[in-house]
Amino acid sequence: MSKPKFAMYWASACGGCEIAVLNTDEKVLELDANFDVAFWPAAMDVKYQEVEAMEDASLLVTLFNGAIRTDENEHMAHLLRRKSKILVAFGSCANEGCIPGLANLSTREDLFERAYSGPSTENPEHLRPQTIWRAPEGVLTLTPLQPVVRTLDQVVEVDYHVPGCPPESRQIAVVLDLLIAVVNGAAELPPKGAVLGAGESTVCDECPRSRDVKRLTKLSRIQELPSLDTTTCLLEQGLMCSGPATRSGCDSRCPNVGAPCIGCYGAAPGVLDQGARLMTAIASVVDEKEPEAIDRVLDGLPDPAGTFYRFSLAHSLLRANRAALAETP
Amino acid sequence: MSDSFEPVIIGFTCNWCSYRAADHAGMTRTQYPPNARLIRLMCSGRLDPTFVLKALADGADGVLIAGCHPGECHYLEQNYKALRRHRLLQRTLAQFGIEPERVRLAWASAAEGVKFAAEISEMVEEVRKLGPLNWPARPRPLATVPADIPVLSEVAA
Amino acid sequence: MTSQQERVGVYVCHCGSNIAGVVDVESVVKFAAEELKDRGVVLARDYTFMCSVAGQELIEQDIREQGLTRVVVAACSPHLHEKTFRGACERAGLNPYLAEMASIREHVAWVHSGHAAATAKAKSIVSGTVERVLKNEALDAIKVPIDAATLVVGGGIAGLQAALEVAEAGYEVYLIEREASLGGHMAQFDKTFPTLDCAACILTPKMASAGSHPKIHLFTWSEVEKVEGFVGNYTVSVKKKPRYIDEDVCTGCGICVEKCPVLVVDDNFEAGIGYRKAIYWPFAQAVPNLPVLDPDTCTYFIGAKTKDKGGCKACEIFCPTVPNSILFGQKEERVTLKVGNIILATGWELFNARRIPQYGYGRLANVFSNLELERMCNAAGPTGGKIVLRDGQTAPKAVGIVHCVGSRDRNYNPYCSAICCMQSLKLAHLVKERSGAEVYNFYIDIRTPGKDYDEFYQRVIDEGVHFVRGKVADVSDVPLGPGEESGKLYIQVEDTLAGLQRRIPVDMVVLASGLEPRHDSAEVGKTFGISCSTNGWFIEKHAKLDPIATMTDGVFVAGCAQGPKDIPASVAQGAAAAARVLSYIRQGELALEPVRASVVEEQCSGCRLCNGLCPYNAISFVEERRVSEINAALCQGCGTCVAACPAGAIQGSGYSNEQLFAQIEGLLREVRHETEVV
């Protein structure tokens, strides 16, 4: 019997998810032993045309990482959906837009302006990337940037979600073990739509720091604090920690080493909008009553949307800035 | 923007003051524009910013949050939580390009039907001036992928 | 459960023409029946009066015969008839919390006039309510036991009446009075209108019975500091201010008062026109019969504060009791009481006429307030009942009584103080009877809507009292021309009946200052969890149908604290409040709305963010399991923690996220659009 086929694809993302899979060490060998790796651009040379030539649903499972930012991303999402029995939104980008999703607060023009005419760019001719370039050697094409970043499940149906930026290697191993077990008939697939490789509570559940009632009178950035207490809750020390509103599963990696959680595992189960949960939670414990005094505390959060929606913007209720959305067809 | 634009406003009111202020406006036959549709909460402290985001994302042009006057909350001081959330929400919404007039916080006691009506009238006019928000709906994927996916090189060309 | 499995019945009420006159009821019914069919609406009906017995039976019948699992009644405000329709559901075997009301009368028909827009709004409200009710869950009312002990705050006539009624029924009453004696304002009056019986004669027996009643525990010179808990189970913290008197030893002989050498103006009981000692009785018939020492004027206390040594101590020296009753070192005490219900009868304050400087009060010697004149008329007052000018001797030959001072005036208080017309007529009668002076009343309208009140007005007219209809512009001691006599007070008024300006010279002006809420009524309201109207009076639960209860269950109002009223109305309201409390006590337990928050432990990470948000301290942290927990008995259901939980781990019954999200979607039905990616 031939081995079931496995694919992994990298759309708009940094590549960290790919590294995280490799970081599972010998688990990759087990993967190879149980699957026929049919398509994995980061690991092997396969052309898109070869994927297009595959039979529909011939891939058992595809781990899709990266957001949908370009026409090419969208095309590959459709293609892989078609060729895969199980499509997994793998990592924060595919699930909720992640850091690339933050670009949704700006229009494409703003982004180009920043990238190609910003203070650190030398570009006196105001060159901009072109989608088609006719060179003497032939026509070069570059996939067009879409108006906003979308998540995989806003483009195609997704079977499972593995959150994290990147997903913890320990958790990836759990997911791979599950897949291998399913292939060998030792386990059944969880219900469609399930979140794999994560906990059911929030980061605080795993965070060892001691905690008390919260009364925020000042919010600081970490570099502004002279020192940090190593054992008490970071939020209580005035740091914006996203832990209370972020799905558990990472073993509270960041708070463990004194860095506040930035929310990469996304919203807790059943939550519609992670940013709104952070917003309401933080605002609720501001210990002031007068509007001016409240504002003074909130001034400690210079970029609320970027803070609360650092990872989940593209998947949030509003998804993007109004001007950027206005460019969508 | 056309003159006939009638904004749709979702109003979140508390059971003790602002919802009763709306009742009071009724009892005193205080007329105000019919653009606001009210939802009763027990307290403005129940106001979850998610409600506001959802209302705006689902087609409302504005959201009114109304509670008891500061210091007069039926639950002692929960309306201050609404105040804080509103201020943070406003800061966040600004980054999404949503004008502050679209999300108004108002205080009205059970006896202030006239004030409540005036708040709605003012807000309707302000939002009318801003024009429709018309937030694009969340994309939902089709259950099936089209059978004929074009070859990528053709898409790019 | 999905909407397909639910069977929703929608009922649209005409409310006579109240709703149907503006909203196209038929169209709303059609909308519900056709467009909301796929949402689970299996029948939609309209009816003239849904709240009528027939209307309710309609619902009951449909539940039984059509198998409705959810009910929506589009009618008036839920504050009026939610209970009615829930009752109908319950009778038909449907959990009452599976019914919802859509307010299309108060929120639509009564406030909008355009038929099309009003009908469209009514439809969206119905749609929102249908979506919401689909997410409703069957709930059971929460039962709480009622502590039979009752707190009455305020020892004026309204509070006395309430306390006596509850105590007579055999239940404990704690009666708290801020002043040193029971009696309130009524004790200051001489006669009461319209019968002119003496206030003391009818009040003091009540004070005495309250003072000696075995079931009434008196706390005078005391104030309520903190109230915690909820109906049936309040914990009240009372501050007892020091009297500097040993209450257990003092016999009330009065030697200390007699010997005290310090005489100060009594701004309280004597309203500023009489004197008292530094140690004093509030008044002769005070209950309890104990003096009180005022450390701000007592020579000993002033000396102790400024020169590190006391002085005088005459009271202590002459006190005949053993041990000595004078306790210079007495301190404030705090007492904690457990009660089931609270009656607030905190009364009123007099409008400060200095705020209208053109009337000269506080500046011109012979301009008096009505309360000052009450004391002047009183045989036990500073002038022994004689009507005299400021010099204490001269009888006035002409007296002007200015009505509506601070009342019915947009610059001060817009409301009618209700009692000042009758009080002014009474004072006019007494002044005329005692001094023979000419008496002029300057009024806007004379309001005498009580039993035998207008008869009294006619009597005063017959006695020769003058009535000038017009608002007084100015009271001045300066004559306008050489034709006017010096030494008089001139009342400048437009006589609107004669159509001319008048300047009437008098010797004495009496300002019928209106009633105002206590200066700290907002704070007191906050302590007891109730609110004040824009004018500062405590808000009753319903202006007509429940002028006794408040929005806070178990807290009732009586007397002028709720709004200006005369003695009979105060007594009636005091008794009514007592009856309401007795009804609760007899029921033994109360059913409360099952709107409560609860923590889903599996989702709670124990971040403790919610812990400080509850004003009732219902949220606690369980160290062993590292989760937060909500005490359902303490939770009042505001939902603040539900909205604040960052993990979405707190659920709110009755107002769940699912219900509210669904309602938002339903309300936005016609503007909501979902695009699909192609």
Place this chain on the structure above:
Amino acid sequence: MKALFYPGCSMQKNARPYLDSLLAIRADIDLELQEIDDWNCCGATEYMSVHRVAAHSLIGRNLALAQQQASDSDVLTAGCSACYLNLAKTDAQMREDAHLNATVNEALAAGGLAYQPGSLKVRHLLDVVCHDIGYAAIKARVVKPLHGLKVAAYYGCQVARPDYDGRWDCHEHPTAMDQLLRALGAEPVEWSLKTQCCGGHMSVIGPEVAFGLIRRLIHGATQAGADLVATLCPMCQLNLDAYQVEMNKHFHSDYQMPVLYFTQLMGLAFGKNAGELGIGKEFVDAAPALAKIQAEAPKVAEAKRKRRPKPSDGLPPPRME
């Protein structure tokens, strides 16, 4: 403190002592006045009832010029009550009435001007002196306290009412000037007629009506034991002072109540000489009254220990608190 200044016509002529005394004291109280260049008549009290739009436009021109010339301060002050009220009224009504605003600005546009209502803070001079300079700063400048001088503070009808921006403690019975007088060392008397009418232009149109009103004020001040009346308005000063003589003739009376501007009293307390302050130009000679303060201020006798009240003294006296 800097302010734009609208002098108005009275201060140029009959109320010259008001202007002179103001100029004499402005350095002492650190008040820098920038006169509006090319100002015109305020329309006095009558024009508004003759033609509302024209009157507002006339005043609007002054406001527009002031707005145009404003550099460091948005405060526009006037010493004359009528000038002040007209400026304040036009500003307030233009703020409230969009139609009027448009009409006035249309008229102003013909002269190349425009006024944005609300852009200036229109304030009476007394308001600026009492509330911006402040009593403490004034008291600190006093070198010759007016001890022993009893003064009736007279505000007239136009300053405290209708009080568009809520600047006065009480409309019927204001106390700002009383407090100012106290800061100068004088003793303000308590009297009923602080904001009663002085007769205005009735002294010209219907003198008998004016005489009655003037007499009442002068009698009231006399009855209250005042040595002189302090005023803040050229019209009031003119009526009470110049027409006092006529009034005496009319009633066969012999009141001698001097009427000075509050700025003149400030000047005296600041040690300026009377001539510099325009004192001496008044009809009713202020010299006898001012003689009280020429001498060394009488030593205030050590207050005798207050006698304990006895009920036989009559009822306790009335109090303002």
